[in-house]
Amino acid sequence: VDALLSATRRVADGDLATSLPATGAHEIGDLGRAFNDMVARLSDAQRQLTQADKLASVGRLAAGLAHEINNPLTAVLTYASFRLKRCEDPALAQDLEVIVRETKRCRDIVRGLLDVARQTPSRRQPGDVNEVVQRSLSVLRNHLALGQVEVAVDLAHDLPAVPMDANQIQQVVVNLLLNAADAVAETHGGVRVRTRRTEEPAPAVEIDVEDAGHGIPAEARAHLFEPFFTTKGARGTGLGLSITWGIVQAHGGTVRVASEPGQGSRFTVSLPLVPKVPS
Amino acid sequence: MTCSECDVLIVDDDAVVRSAAERVLSEAGLPVSSAASVADALEHPDRARCRVVLCDLKLPDGSGLEVLRHLRAERPDLPFVITTGYATPATLARAADAGATILLPKPFDEEELLAAVREAFSSAPGKEKKP
DSSP states (O other), X not given: OHHHHHHHHHHHTTOTTOOOOOOSSSHHHHHHHHHHHHHHHHHHHHHHHHHHHHHHHHHHHHHHHXXXXXXXXXXXXXXXXXXXXXXXXXXHHHHHHHHHHHHHHHHHHHHHHHHHHOOSOSSOEEEOHHHHHHHHHHHTHHHHHHTTOXXXXXXXXXXXXXXXXXXXXXXXXXXXXXXXXXXXXXXXOOEEEEEEXXXXXXXXXXXXXXXXXXOOOHHHHTTTTSTTOOSSGGGOOSOHHHHHHHHHHHTTXXXXXXXXXXXXXXXXXXXXSSOSXXX | OOOSSOSEEEEOSOHHHHHHHHHHHHHTTOOEEEESSHHHHHHOGGGGTOSEEEEESEETTEEHHHHHHHHHHHOTTOOEEEEESOOOHHHHHXXXXXXXXXXXXXXXXXXXXXXXXXXXXXXXXXXXXXX
């Protein structure tokens, strides 16, 4: 009881890393486990709030950036593509191609930032999560075949319809599958996508995307959903998981990550059947 | 800017974007005129004879949708290509609801600009000349 009292005070002071040794089968053991579960949920809620705060700041930044930077990008892209089409000097054409390609990359980054900032699903309707998963796999068929990535698909047959913007959830599944495919590029391990219905803590449909890659180091896991954080070096913009997080949060859902170095990773998207966010 | 003929009236407050669009459209054989604000566009002599308006959504003295509403009051079939550097689903939906013929997010390249203007031309009823 003394330990419980002291742990409660630490949590009240903001130390959400506190936990109790929850051993024993009687009431005190149960109380310890319930306490730890409560602290874990508080910690998760705090992490989600911090992330929401960060995304709101990115949203304001993105809006200003989009206004200011898209005009100069328009001029560069229009003139460069105009010149490229009429260019007869192969060396110059090659340079112009780089300008056009890189300007389009800037365009994609700015659009990605606006996607991160998007807080409200545009069209939420009851939809079939399995269908969204199948569509995502079909979009990526060539990409996965080129990388020789085997995807095991395990879809539950009794899924209820989920209120969602199917295009946005497809973007989520595509992002997670792309990351999983990247993660197994060197290990040649497999990828698994799974759907299921859950009832706890509230009725929801969950999508697991699991890879048998290298796993994510603990220090990287803490930053995974931050804009511009990437473990892919120059190959990634660091926006995919931020966009994923923003979309799922706007659906009232959560994204959980389980990963062990050398054992692979599992991302679980949970979409509530009754979202606590405005439609 | 005005010219003796005008197919496209470009409305954008960014001079470099205006001149890039002028360059592409002129090269495609389309005479262009341009304006830099809502007020400029509404007073422009070519507003009554242009065949398409290419108009930015955000202008220093108001919205491109004000230009659309005023010019459409005079010419209900006038096609509008609305451009925007802030292409969120909400922005695009607002422009579509206001009656924009085509929505063209910035930045665009030469082909995307020409395709949007051509589509706008083909949407105008009873027009025989195309770029």
